Amino acid sequence: MNFATAVLLTMDGLPARSGIAMSLVSDPDISLVDNSDLTITIISPISEKGVKYFTDVLVSSDICNKSAYLKALLDESKDKTELTLGGDEKSKDDGDTKEGTLIWLAHLHDLTQQRMQVLGLFNIPLMGVWYAIMLWYAHQDGKIKDSLGEWFNTWYDTNVAKVELTVPMAQALAYPCYTFDHAIGYARVTKYLAYEHIGHIKERQPKGFKGPKYLRINERMFVSPLNHARGGLRTTLFKSLYSRVGRILRTESTLCSCWDATIGRYQLALIKCDAWSIEDVLHYSSIAQVVRRLKAFQYNYTPNCTRCRGIDWETIVLKAQSNTLGYFNGMCLDCMDRSKPRGDDSDEEYEKHNQPVGGRWDTQCRIKHGQPTWYVSWQGRPDIREKILRGPDGYPTPEEE
Incomplete structure (x- = not known):
C-alpha cells in the first residue's frame, strides 16, 4: 500500500490534518517504460480548495538508481517497488x-x-x-x-x-x-x-x-541592460517628436510671427493624444502605448506664413513611430556571449571578434538586429565598446545619435 492510499484510508476516518479539510484526487497512471518495476507516486501541493492530486508513474528502478537523489530515497525505503515524491504534510507548498x-x-x-x-x-x-x-x-x-x-x-x-x-x-x-x-x-x-x-x-x-529565489538571471544579463534599452527608446521617441520644435526655437523664431502658435498647436495635438510630454506620460504608460496613441494625431491649425505651413507634422509623427518601433530588437544572447571578456584573447582579437561586418551587427547572430541591440547586449568593458563604435565601421553610440 503506497503513501497516497494510506492517506486516503486515514481520511475515511479521522481528519488527516488540522485546519481545512483535505482530500486526495487520483490522476490517471503514467507509464514511462514498458519494463517498469518501480512506482513513483507524485503528490501535488495542496490547492486553495484543500485538494491534493496524486499520480502513479511507472518507471525503471535501474534508471532511477542512476540519480543520486532517487537512489538515496530508495535505499531508505523499506518497499523497493514504491516511492513517494511530495505530499509533505508539514507544508502545503512542498514545491513538487x-x-x-x-x-x-x-x-x-x-x-x-x-x-x-x-x-x-x-x-x-x-x-x-x-x-x-x-x-x-x-x-x-x-x-x-x-x-x-x-x-x-x-x-x-x-x-x-x-x-x-x-x-x-x-x-x-x-x-x-x-x-x-x-x-x-x-x-x-x-x-x-x-x-x-x-x-x-x-x-x-x-x-x-x-x-528558490536564486533561480534568476544575473542583473547584468537582464535588468540593467533592459532598462538601458527602455531609456534608449524614450530618448529616440522624444528626439523624433521634438527635433523640429527645437530647430525652430534655436534658429527660426525670428523668421516669422506665427512660430509660437505653430509649435504650440503641435504640442497641443500631442497632448490630446496623451503622448506629451514624454517624461510625464511614461510615468503611467509604456513606450508602446505612447506610440500607439500617436496614430490618433491630428494637426488642424493653419499657420500664417508659408514656411510654417510647409512643416509636415503628420510625417514627423509617423517617422517618430517608425524610429521608435524599429530601434530595439531585443537582447541578443550571441552578442552577450561574444562580448564577455575572455582572458586568453588579446584586446585586438577581442575587438575584432566583436566588430560589425560590412556595417552589420548581426552577421554572427541567430536573430536579426541593429546597433542598439548590440550596444544593449554588450557584456564587456565600456571603453572597448566605445572603441569599436568609433572604429572604421563604427557608429555613434545610441546616446549620441
Missing part, C-alpha cells in the same frame, strides 16, 4: 508538481521526443517548466541545456511562439529562455518588456511558483 517531475523523470529515462509527445510533455504549463528547471538543478549533474534543451525548444514552439505575450508572461519566460539559450525567445521577451512594461523593468518568477 507533476509536470516538472515528469519532465525530469522522462529525461532521466532518456525518452524519445516521440514518446514525450505521446505523454503530453510538450503541452505542460509554464509553471511546470520552472519546476522542471528547479528539479534538474537540485538533483542532476551536467548542463541543463544539453539535456533538456531540445525538449524546451519544442515546448516553446508548441506553447509560446504564436501566443500573444503579456508582461507577466514575458517576465516569467525570460529565465527559461536564458537558461536554455533560446535566442529567439529571449530576444522576443526582452523586446516586449522594453516596449510594453510601464516603469522600471524587473525580473519576476511566475505567480504561485514556490521554488
